[in-house]
Amino acid sequence: MNDRTLPPEALDEWSSVLRDRFGLDAEQVPIALVLDLARDVAHDVARPAAPLSAFVAGLVAGRAGGSPEDTAAALAEVVALADAWAEGRAPHSGGGGV
Numbered sequence: 001m002n003d004r005t006l007p008p009e010a011l012d013e014w015s016s017v018l019r020d021r022f023g024l025d026a027e028q029v030p031i032a033l034v035l036d037l038a039r040d041v042a043h044d045v046a047r048p049a050a051p052l053s054a055f056v057a058g059l060v061a062g063r064a065g066g067s068p069e070d071t072a073a074a075l076a077e078v079v080a081l082a083d084a085w086a087e088g089r090a091p092h093s094g095g096g097g098v
Contacts, residue, residue, distance in 0.1 A: 003076055005060070011031065012031075015029055015031055016091040023036070026064075027068045028068055028071065030068070030071060030072065033071075033072060033075045033076075034054055034057075034075065036075075036079065037050070037053060037057060037079050037082075038050040038053075038082055040055060040082050040083065041053040041054075041077045041078065041079070041082045044082040044083055044085055044086035045082050045086070046087050049082075053078050053082065054078075054080050056078065057071075057075050057077075057078045058071075058073040058074070060077070060078075061073070061075075063073040088097075
């Protein structure tokens with residue numbers, strides 16, 4: 001482990017700091033789903049696409065209402081898009097969006 005690697009308990013602590021600072025409940029910060037998104041996008045698209053995709057998923061979830069269900073749906077949609085991208089089924093541009 002290096003200075004840039006967090007053990008799981010440190011990630012929980014960091015998440016707690018973020019939630020406290022921004023007034024969020026634990027259910028509003030689905031760590032496992034976000035990590036799954038990052039893994040899948042990094043694997044299926046490219047590593048640098050992972051943080052960008054997580055950011056976009058957060059924006060989408062917020063625009064949809066910001067509930068835990070909205071967040072899970074946005075994360076799942078990005079993961080599905082990354083999967084489609086890897087299989088050559090996703091558009092490579094478009095600008096339209098949902």
